[in-house]
Amino acid sequence: MTLATVARSVAARAGNVWALPTLPLLGGGAATAVWGRRRAALQTVPAVNTLSSPSAALSETKRPAHDTADTFDALPPSVTLPLSTGPLSVGTAATGGTQQMNLFTAVNDALRIALETDESAVVFGEDVAFGGVFRCTQHLRDAFGPDRVFNTPLCEQGIAGFGIGLAASGVTAVAEIQFADYSLPAYDQLANEAAKFRYRSGGAYSAGLTVRMPCGAVGHGGLYHSQSPEALFCATPGLKVVMPRDPVRAKGLLLASIRDANPVIFMEPKALYRASVAPTPVEDYELPLGVAETVVPGRDVTLVGWGAQVHVLVAAAARAAAEDDISAEVLDLQTLCPWDVDAVVASVKRTGRLVVSHEAPLSGGLGGEVAATVAADAFLSLEAPVKRVCGWDTPFPLAHEKYYVPNVERCLEAIKDVVAF
Amino acid sequence: MTCMIEAPLGQTRPTSAEQQWDTEKNSEDMVGTQLLHAAGGAYARTVPPNPPLRRGTAAYFGDGGSSTADFAAAANLAATHPSPLLLLSRNNGWAISTPVSSQWACDRVAGRAGGGYGVAADHSTSDDASRYRDAPRLAAAAAAADPVTRLRGALAAAGWRGGARDADVDDSAREQRAAVAAAVAAAEAAAAPSAASLFEDVYDVPPPRLAGQRRELLGHLRRHPTTYAGASRVGPSRLDGTSR
Numbered sequence: 001m002t003l004a005t006v007a008r009s010v011a012a013r014a015g016n017v018w019a020l021p022t023l024p025l026l027g028g029g030a031a032t033a034v035w036g037r038r039r040a041a042l043q044t045v046p047a048v049n050t051l052s053s054p055s056a057a058l059s060e061t062k063r064p065a066h067d068t069a070d071t072f073d074a075l076p077p078s079v080t081l082p083l084s085t086g087p088l089s090v091g092t093a094a095t096g097g098t099q100q101m102n103l104f105t106a107v108n109d110a111l112r113i114a115l116e117t118d119e120s121a122v123v124f125g126e127d128v129a130f131g132g133v134f135r136c137t138q139h140l141r142d143a144f145g146p147d148r149v150f151n152t153p154l155c156e157q158g159i160a161g162f163g164i165g166l167a168a169s170g171v172t173a174v175a176e177i178q179f180a181d182y183s184l185p186a187y188d189q190l191a192n193e194a195a196k197f198r199y200r201s202g203g204a205y206s207a208g209l210t211v212r213m214p215c216g217a218v219g220h221g222g223l224y225h226s227q228s229p230e231a232l233f234c235a236t237p238g239l240k241v242v243m244p245r246d247p248v249r250a251k252g253l254l255l256a257s258i259r260d261a262n263p264v265i266f267m268e269p270k271a272l273y274r275a276s277v278a279p280t281p282v283e284d285y286e287l288p289l290g291v292a293e294t295v296v297p298g299r300d301v302t303l304v305g306w307g308a309q310v311h312v313l314v315a316a317a318a319r320a321a322a323e324d325d326i327s328a329e330v331l332d333l334q335t336l337c338p339w340d341v342d343a344v345v346a347s348v349k350r351t352g353r354l355v356v357s358h359e360a361p362l363s364g365g366l367g368g369e370v371a372a373t374v375a376a377d378a379f380l381s382l383e384a385p386v387k388r389v390c391g392w393d394t395p396f397p398l399a400h401e402k403y404y405v406p407n408v409e410r411c412l413e414a415i416k417d418v419v420a421f
Numbered sequence: 422m423t424c425m426i427e428a429p430l431g432q433t434r435p436t437s438a439e440q441q442w443d444t445e446k447n448s449e450d451m452v453g454t455q456l457l458h459a460a461g462g463a464y465a466r467t468v469p470p471n472p473p474l475r476r477g478t479a480a481y482f483g484d485g486g487s488s489t490a491d492f493a494a495a496a497n498l499a500a501t502h503p504s505p506l507l508l509l510s511r512n513n514g515w516a517i518s519t520p521v522s523s524q525w526a527c528d529r530v531a532g533r534a535g536g537g538y539g540v541a542a543d544h545s546t547s548d549d550a551s552r553y554r555d556a557p558r559l560a561a562a563a564a565a566a567d568p569v570t571r572l573r574g575a576l577a578a579a580g581w582r583g584g585a586r587d588a589d590v591d592d593s594a595r596e597q598r599a600a601v602a603a604a605v606a607a608a609e610a611a612a613a614p615s616a617a618s619l620f621e622d623v624y625d626v627p628p629p630r631l632a633g634q635r636r637e638l639l640g641h642l643r644r645h646p647t648t649y650a651g652a653s654r655v656g657p658s659r660l661d662g663t664s665r
Contacts (some may be wrong), residue, residue, distance in 0.1 A: 127517045129523075151523045185490065400619040403616045
């Protein structure tokens with residue numbers, strides 16, 4: 001897998017639209033941000049598109065997040081994250097500012113902070129010792145030693161079960177499964193053990209491990225390196241499922257996931273590891289689980305997605321605005337289980353129309369869960385049936401990937417269809 | 422990969438390569454899953470009305486694969502339900518970056534050819550091994566550690582080579598190489614499959630919903646004839662005629 005391949009695949013799916021709308025300035029209320037380790041003066045800064053251009057993705061920056069000598073003087077001084085409790089401002093000059101990170105360096109930074117701040121934290125999985133096949137664990141073994149960062153034998157159910165045992169014994173266990181496609185052997189341990197530990201013991205025990213896994217289409221992954229199995233884990237009460245769309249969210253959500261007392265499946269869109277770049281706060285901060293984010297505000301239709309698909313929806317929204325003067329609102333669920341029902345319902349009550357999009361196959365996918373909930377909770381607000389733009393009901397193809405993934409063209413057609421209904 | 426081997430008892434030379442192998446050409450990507458399939462396939466040989474026990478089943482796996490739960494289950498099934506199963510470990514000492522010293526703590530894979538591990542050529546096709554292996558030693562080991570050469574040596578040491586058998590093996594190797602090269606050339610020369618073929622072989626009979634999705638994709642491609650690289654390939658598919 002080369003950077004060029006990744007960048008091309010992401011560019012192809014985003015329809016080569018790189019000039020994306022920025023968020024308007026967000027005036028905050030008086031509410032204090034509950035999460036995060038810093039409470040700074042409000043500085044609202046327009047969010048930047050985190051998908052770098054293909055050429056930027058190709059000019060690889062390999063520096064780990066904790067290296068010094070950052071030369072990006074022109075970066076915004078902070079990052080404002082709109083939370084349901086009020087804006088959270090992180091990465092201010094007082095707290096260390098921001099540093100250009102991509103998704104894997106942001107994940108790496110979160111893992112480093114977790115290991116630094118929690119002496120019981122351990123990171124383990126296949127090939128994590130040398131840095132991991134996606135570099136998410138680079139330098140950690142050197143910094144924290146082989147007892148805390150170590151390889152496991154090649155056995156996913158072993159990784160999951162071992163992690164459950166660690167977590168139940170008070171260790172902060174952060175497991176890695178090398179590809180989400182390989183999580184299925186671990187499904188028994190995760191669904192039948194981790195998810196049920198608290199419930200079956202009446203709260204006496206819990207297994208709050210975090211299981212990280214790369215997921216999603218990457219251009220050439222085929223059957224077993226492209227899957228998005230989030231629906232399987234969301235169907236198992238007792239687990240939480242999280243998927244970030246960019247480095248800023250990845251770092252904050254991962255720290256929150258690691259520190260959450262419940263088992264969390266943290267899914268990282270592998271196509272974004274290098275392609276998604278953003279000025280990311282260097283401090284220790286968390287983003288709340290269970291809270292969706294409005295990426296692009298709009299009036300005419302609500303678009304719901306997660307992970308890499310959010311960027312496709314943002315691009316489709318821009319095309320809809322340019323071609324048909326449609327104002328589309330884009331929501332990133334961020335947490336898929338438990339997902340932010342209130343945010344989606346509130347949005348649809350304003351717009352009256354909903355399109356949900358995900359790479360995973362249509363049937364049985366989370367889009368159905370969102371659509372049914374909205375139909376129940378916002379029926380009288382709907383001006384059109386809910387539309388879903390998803391992978392087809394086939395295994396993930398290799399040669400046919402470009403016809404399979406829900407790209408900008410198909411999303412745009414769906415937007416126009418619901419608006420014209 | 423799982424292979425069913427026809428063991429031509431009493432013969433010294435099969436008449437063709439095809440008579441030697443009946444290979445299940447169903448590639449695996451999830452490590453170790455094929456071992457269980459092989460265990461079932463081997464046991465099936467003992468269940469009527471299968472032919473008498475002249476066929477065995479061989480499954481190939483790497484050293485990393487021997488750590489999977491499927492390996493344990495497969496070996497256990499074959500042991501408790503006697504069946505003609507051959508589990509062939511290709512131990513090159515590494516599973517991506519993980520050396521066998523991290524993979525197990527005992528003298529695990531019995532009967533490994535050549536004895537010892539560690540010394541091997543650049544072993545992985547998926548990454549740059551120099552990130553976790555010593556580059557100069559890697560280069561030096563490459564030439565000396567060809568697994569085919571090592572296996573020939575092991576077979577000779579066990580007394581299983583010599584005479585007419587050597588010529589058989591060399592001829593067979595040449596045939597295999599030629600067959601593979603021809604297959605690769607044919608595949609590379611073939612036209613890309615049609616978009617509609619994306620929906621083939623999910624089930625034996627396509628469910629109703631899938632036909633609708635196929636129509637949806639083909640309609641989309643017709644509306645966007647130049648958007649997709651190489652133009653929309655609304656070509657033939659085995660599902661044509663089911664419902665357009």
